[in-house]
Amino acid sequence: MSSQDTPQSPYLVEVDAIDFAHAHGAHQVYSGLSLKIPRGKITAVMGPSGIGKTTLLRLIGGQLRPQKGEIRFDGLNIPELSRSELYSVRKRMSMLFQSGALFTDMSVYDNIAFPLRENSSLPEEIIETIVLMKLEAVGLRGARHLMPAELSGGMSRRAALARAIALDPELVMYDEPFAGQDPISMGVIVKLIKSLNESMGLTSVVVTHDVEEVLTIADYVYIIADKRVVAHGSPKDLQALDDPLVKQFIQGEADGPVPFHFKAPSLNEELFGDAGGQHD
Amino acid sequence: MIDAIARLGKAVLDSIAGAGAALLMLLRALIGKPQLRKSFPLLMQQMYSVGVLSLVIIIVSGLFIGMVLGLQGYTILVDFGAEQSLGPMVALSLLRELGPVVTALLFAGRAGSALTAEIGLMKATEQLSSLEMMAVDPLRRIISPRFWAGFYSMPILAIIFSAVGIYGGYLVGVRWLGVDEGAFWSVMQSQVEWHQDILNGIIKSIVFAFVVTWIALHKGYNCVPTSVGISRATTSTVVTASLAVLGLDFILTALMFG
Amino acid sequence: MESRTTQLAVGLFVIIGVLALLFLGLQAANTSAVSSGDTYRIYAKFDNIGGLKERSPVKVGGVVVGRVTRITLDGEYYEPLVEMTISATYDEFSETSSVSILTSGLLGEQYLGLNPGFIDDTVEMLKDGDYIYDTKSALVLEDLIGQFLFSQGSD
Numbered sequence A: 001m002s003s004q005d006t007p008q009s010p011y012l013v014e015v016d017a018i019d020f021a022h023a024h025g026a027h028q029v030y031s032g033l034s035l036k037i038p039r040g041k042i043t044a045v046m047g048p049s050g051i052g053k054t055t056l057l058r059l060i061g062g063q064l065r066p067q068k069g070e071i072r073f074d075g076l077n078i079p080e081l082s083r084s085e086l087y088s089v090r091k092r093m094s095m096l097f098q099s100g101a102l103f104t105d106m107s108v109y110d111n112i113a114f115p116l117r118e119n120s121s122l123p124e125e126i127i128e129t130i131v132l133m134k135l136e137a138v139g140l141r142g143a144r145h146l147m148p149a150e151l152s153g154g155m156s157r158r159a160a161l162a163r164a165i166a167l168d169p170e171l172v173m174y175d176e177p178f179a180g181q182d183p184i185s186m187g188v189i190v191k192l193i194k195s196l197n198e199s200m201g202l203t204s205v206v207v208t209h210d211v212e213e214v215l216t217i218a219d220y221v222y223i224i225a226d227k228r229v230v231a232h233g234s235p236k237d238l239q240a241l242d243d244p245l246v247k248q249f250i251q252g253e254a255d256g257p258v259p260f261h262f263k264a265p266s267l268n269e270e271l272f273g274d275a276g277g278q279h280d
Numbered sequence B: 001m002i003d004a005i006a007r008l009g010k011a012v013l014d015s016i017a018g019a020g021a022a023l024l025m026l027l028r029a030l031i032g033k034p035q036l037r038k039s040f041p042l043l044m045q046q047m048y049s050v051g052v053l054s055l056v057i058i059i060v061s062g063l064f065i066g067m068v069l070g071l072q073g074y075t076i077l078v079d080f081g082a083e084q085s086l087g088p089m090v091a092l093s094l095l096r097e098l099g100p101v102v103t104a105l106l107f108a109g110r111a112g113s114a115l116t117a118e119i120g121l122m123k124a125t126e127q128l129s130s131l132e133m134m135a136v137d138p139l140r141r142i143i144s145p146r147f148w149a150g151f152y153s154m155p156i157l158a159i160i161f162s163a164v165g166i167y168g169g170y171l172v173g174v175r176w177l178g179v180d181e182g183a184f185w186s187v188m189q190s191q192v193e194w195h196q197d198i199l200n201g202i203i204k205s206i207v208f209a210f211v212v213t214w215i216a217l218h219k220g221y222n223c224v225p226t227s228v229g230i231s232r233a234t235t236s237t238v239v240t241a242s243l244a245v246l247g248l249d250f251i252l253t254a255l256m257f258g
Numbered sequence C: 001m002e003s004r005t006t007q008l009a010v011g012l013f014v015i016i017g018v019l020a021l022l023f024l025g026l027q028a029a030n031t032s033a034v035s036s037g038d039t040y041r042i043y044a045k046f047d048n049i050g051g052l053k054e055r056s057p058v059k060v061g062g063v064v065v066g067r068v069t070r071i072t073l074d075g076e077y078y079e080p081l082v083e084m085t086i087s088a089t090y091d092e093f094s095e096t097s098s099v100s101i102l103t104s105g106l107l108g109e110q111y112l113g114l115n116p117g118f119i120d121d122t123v124e125m126l127k128d129g130d131y132i133y134d135t136k137s138a139l140v141l142e143d144l145i146g147q148f149l150f151s152q153g154s155d
Helices: A053-060 A083-090 A108-119 A124-138 A153-164 A183-200 A211-217 A235-240 A244-251 A267-279 B002-030 B036-050 B052-080 B083-124 B127-133 B138-176 B181-191 B194-221 B227-257 C002-028 C141-154
Strands: A011-021 A028-038 A042-046 A068-073 A093-096 A171-175 A203-208 A220-225 A228-233 C039-045 C057-060 C063-074 C079-087 C098-103 C110-115 C130-132 C134-136
Touching: A011 A053, A011 A203, A028 A042, A028 A053, A028 A068, A028 A203, A028 A220, A028 A228, A042 A053, A042 A183, A042 A211, A053 A068, A053 A171, A053 A203, A093 A153, A093 B127, A108 A124, A108 A153, A124 A153, A124 A183, A153 A183, A183 A203, A183 A211, A203 A211, A211 A244, A220 A235, A220 A244, A228 A235, A228 A244, A235 A244, B002 B138, B002 B194, B036 B052, B036 B083, B036 B138, B036 C002, B052 B083, B052 B138, B052 C002, B083 B127, B083 B138, B083 B181, B083 B194, B083 B227, B083 C002, B127 B138, B138 B181, B138 B194, B138 C002, B181 C002, B194 B227, B194 C002, C039 C063
Parallel strands: A042 A203, A042 A220, A093 A171, A171 A203, C039 C130, C057 C110, C098 C134
Antiparallel strands: A011 A028, A011 A068, A220 A228, C039 C079, C057 C063, C063 C079, C098 C110
16 A cells, blocks of 8 residues: 555564553563564574564464554554455465464365465466475475375475465565474475575564574574563674673573573572571 | 452453354354355355264154154053044154254254364364464354354254154054054144244254354354363363253243243 | 265255155144135134133034134123134135034043034125124033032022
8 A cells, every 4th residue: 555655665564662461361471572574584583482472473464463562564554454454464474383284174285275266266277386386395296185194294384384385475474483393304494494585585584492593594683582672683793792691592591581490489488488487 | 258249240241251252253254245156165065064974863863762752652641542642742842842952952962062173173273373364264264164054954954853753753653552543643733733833943943053053163263272172162062052052942932832 | 076975965965854844844744724825814702711722723523624823801891702713715604603612522622613504695604804603612610510519409
């Protein structure tokens, strides 16, 4: 809409000072989180487990609404879109879920053909060509007749990736693409993300806590902790940074600014607190 | 004391919110322009798994319940020398009550629990989210065909149940216990009315179909996406749907025959 | 394709359902013209209707020709007024017809017995909304016993 009149911003997605808490928990996930995702680049969003990295992707996809703040996708403020506008924006983005989320009742081929059949009125021959091309890109052309249950974890993630790029989206969001993969399939996926990004001009967002893998391909990195962005920059900048938290995260130390222990009273207090109180 | 009142208030508010969410889910699933070309094969697929696959249990239970009615009815009626009334007794109990109600209960156990578990598992494996991200509304793609399939299937199943049950009563009453065949059918025909009995039974069944399918889909769609959550949702579907059917049956019976 | 067998199975399922409905309609229920088709209504007042109910049959010589459709109290003295719906196939009852409330068997249901009256040039046929004036109320067992005892006592 408005993006055609104004000069294209270098950022495809802009998250601006959002507050978010899940409806049924008082637990605040984000407060005042802001980040920008540049077009045509691979942006990594990292952070310790459980800080709601997946939540961020769902917010960008419009599946969740922040309590405050704006999320702009190509100039459109996602939380304020109507249902039909949101669905048309979603045709321009796609998401690779952690579990792959292939439809278990269809073959690999039908899974990848699914978004094409649902969102386009292309004839079946063209759909077949597209599906085979996408399968070729992830190296699974030979597995098209298998059911998802027959695939290994790595293969099903690649099949899901083929499905995610079936409609040639502008933005692909990867939710923990490396989690639970053996080193070989991890390498394959790293390579695929990189090559797809280059060949298709995609904008990629990779949410992960696998630091090493993602630093090799990311153009820009955000580190989220404590409900907000604590550091950002190119991988080189970050490695050079002297922030203790960033250091802890990148080097993988067990304890540091992000405590090893979940928030709790000190052990002494908990074990002997009351009894100690009486003795004193 | 005040805590207890607050808890009660919270429970009431939560259940109102739950009912509202369920209603909203149904409205969103059903309202909107239908895409016949896409939704017809989906409906067929669901009619198959919800309706056709429930046929065996419905026929077998219907036959046995009809046979038991024939046997029990005969032993009671023969004391009054009124065994000719066996026909209407079997037919009326089946058409008015047992057909719609037992079908709905069996349907809740056989198809309702399956619907809840299927949708719950789709939610747990992020298939529903991934549909949303593919710009496909899961309410339209997943919920709506299943709802209509249940809605159409259950009345058909209830009709089959009643017909088979009457045949079971006939087998026991006439073939085995020797009630006069002519009297069995003619007394039945003089007592059973198309509008009052058959149509009201079908209306009951349509109401039950709506409620049971709705509960099953809602429980699946809003379950906690973990293995415990899905198993709870499935149990809750069967319990809630059965209670709803029995409660509604009383209300409908009072309205129709009271 | 798989969907073909699915469609076939669903088609069969629906056909079985329709057959079952036909079975119920034709074999189990009375599909005579009484419950559907053309009907007309006539009224009759009684002193006492006993156990007569809505939907009780109206019979002529044991043949069902209609049903009681409504029972209300009517007039200054609250007399029971019975509305009956008669199949239009039987529209030649004369004004002189009478109705009585009868019982089928010793313990059976009560029904309306309609006795067609004589026909000559001076009497008209009953039309929709007409009243039958010649009525005989239900026999109430308690009244009968009371009468019997009374007549015993007066001897």
